[in-house]
Amino acid sequence: MQENSGTRLRILIAGGGTGGHVIPALAIARELRDAAGAEVRFVGTARGLETRLVPEAGFPLELIHVGQLKNVSLATRLRTLMDLPLGIGRCIRLLRSFRPDVVVGVGGYASGPAMMAAILLRVPTLAFEPNAVPGLANRLVGKLVTAAAVNFEETRRFFHGAQVTGTPVRPEFFDIGAKPLVGKKRLLVFGASQGARVFNERMPKIMKRLLNAFPTLEVVHQTGGRHGDSTLAQYRSAEVGFERVKVVPYLDDMAAQFAAADLILCRSGASTIAELSAAGRASVLVPFPQAADDHQRKNADAFVAVGAAEMILEAQLSEERLLEVLSKLLANDSRRQNMGERARALAHPAAVKMIARTVLEIADRG
Ligand SMILES: CC(=O)N[C@H]1[C@@H](OP(=O)(O)OP(=O)(O)OC[C@H]2O[C@@H](n3ccc(=O)[nH]c3=O)[C@H](O)[C@@H]2O)O[C@H](CO)[C@@H](O)[C@@H]1O
Structure with a gap:
């Protein structure tokens, strides 16, 4: 210098x-x-x-x-x-x-x-x-x-x-309004920039049942840069078609993705949860278990304590549990709306x- x-x-x-x-x-x-x-x-x-x-x-x-x-x-x-x-x-x-x-x-x-x-x-x-x-x-x-x-x-x-x-959160997240309840439903699944292996392994296994239970559901699944092909292969071997499921390595337009989503399955890193609250979106949080001092769990706890999100610990993230939690929330519009409002109340x-x-x-x- x-x-x-x-x-x-x-x-x-x-x-x-x-x-x-x-x-x-x-x-x-x-x-x-x-x-x-x-x-x-x-x-x-x-x-x-x-x-x-x-x-x-x-x-x-x-x-x-x-x-x-x-x-x-x-x-x-x-x-x-x-x-x-x-x-x-x-x-x-x-x-x-x-x-x-x-x-x-x-x-x-x-x-x-x-x-x-x-x-x-x-x-x-x-x-x-x-x-x-x-x-x-x-x-x-x-x-x-x-x-x-x-x-x-x-x-x-x-x-x-x-x-x-x-x-601090990118300003576009604050412009996101409540998701209209009419029309198609959208589930957004993402890890941090590397993706989340647990989502890449479990989601393909439950996807058929989820799509059958919700005929208007669409899913966007971010896999992380190096896991796109292997996750696509898992969806193929589970015989999931790609008409209603979009699998991408990285999302550059995260604010638009949040806006289109009714429910978000994600980790609980600091920026992710700040974005969830800015956008007022309902979420299922799966803390990254190796984060230093388990801080992602403590971030998630703060959301769960005020009813702004549901949390599933990775060790308890069986296919059945994941399917059950996602299905219950996708079926319950008022619960999701309420979670979104509570998340928004935490925004800064x-x-x-x-x-x-x-x-x-x-x-x-x-
Ligand atoms: C693995 C780990 O230890 N992560 C830590 C890391 O954040 P890390 O960067 O892993 O996670 P954060 O949730 O804080 O941020 C992720 C960011 O990437 C964006 N994104 C993600 C995927 C994608 O496809 N596109 C995209 O734009 C998200 O919108 C978000 O803005 O530092 C944070 C701040 O100390 C901690 O809270 C996290 O626990």
């Missing part, structure tokens, strides 16, 4: 990994650039989705090396811990050269070292945490940050200066504006 001495507001956004981290981070970056004229830069790692999405969105990205701590061998964890001071040192150099007014940590690999460096240099920090329970990076720095933006009330206790702002349309405002406030205080 270049030496920086201008007077324009400078913001460093740290973190990344999956779409769930990078997509909200980019929404925050755009708001700060467009509404506050800030100069925004990112710091991430070479193995995160930020390497593609951040340059595409027109923001500079610096890469640092950070190892993994979760779901890896003891040797890898030890190496990661030994490398941590180097990562923090690299971030200290980045901060000294860019001289940001605020560092925003969005969780994920690069977030920890960058936030620690900012705390050491007394640069104001904002932690963003969209999950019901924070990941390791945010838990470590939670009480030391200047402020935090969270999605759930119960998440505030992990942080200093936390407020519930919600998770002003999330990105609130987060940007907090960044500006702590920049002023700094």
Whole structure:
């Protein structure tokens, strides 16, 4: 990075990994650039989705090396811990050269070292945490940050200066109205960007019975990039025709897909559930069981607690159970409508504006 001495507001956004981290981070970056004229830069790692999405969105990205701590061998964890001071040192150099007014940590690999460096240099920090329970990076720095933006009330206790702002969601999701009850019914099935193997295996097995029970039902099934062909083969061997079932590896038009759906079967990652509530759609949530600290289950719990969704744990996702839950919901219009309304009540349309405002406030205080 270049030496920086201008007077324009400078913001460093740290973190990344999956779409769930990078997509909200980019929404925050755009708001700060467009509404506050800030100069925004990112710091991430070479193995995160930020390497593609951040340059595409027109923001500079610096890469640092950070190892993994979760779901890896003891040797890898030890190496990661030994490398941590180097990562923090690299971030200290980045901060000294860019001289940001605020560092925003969005969780994920690069977030920890960058936030620690900012705390050491007394640069104001904002932690963003969209999950019901924070990941390791945010838990470590939670009480030391200047402020935090969270999605759930119960998440505030992990942080200093936390407020519930919600998770930024693409604006089109908020334009989705209630699905008309006349006409065809639509079930949308999707995992995160990689798809969900459990849906790819179970759905072909129950599809014939589901289509027979609901003669006007259509299904869109997103499989994840590498599983399109194998899932198609499973549908073929279960003798399911493709007149009413569309099988696709990835959906680029997710807001349109949500709008067309009466019911959604999906995981409970942070962006997914924020989109469900923005769109006001009924859902059956199957938390990804390997998510760090089982946070997807806690995200889903928060929805189930207010009647905004049903949850089936993956270990209990037999064909019969899946068929039963989907059939009951597809048959019950008023229950789905009610779930959709309860989901919508959890939406945070002003999330990105609130987060940007907090960044500006702590920049002023700094
Ligand atoms: C496996 C895992 O640990 N995932 C975590 C990851 O999010 P991860 O990126 O896996 O999942 P999220 O639900 O947060 O986001 C998925 C995003 O991809 C979009 N999408 C998906 C499929 C598709 O075909 N098209 C498409 O556009 C969805 O609309 C959504 O915007 O970080 C999140 C934020 O910390 C966590 O809550 C998730 O638990």
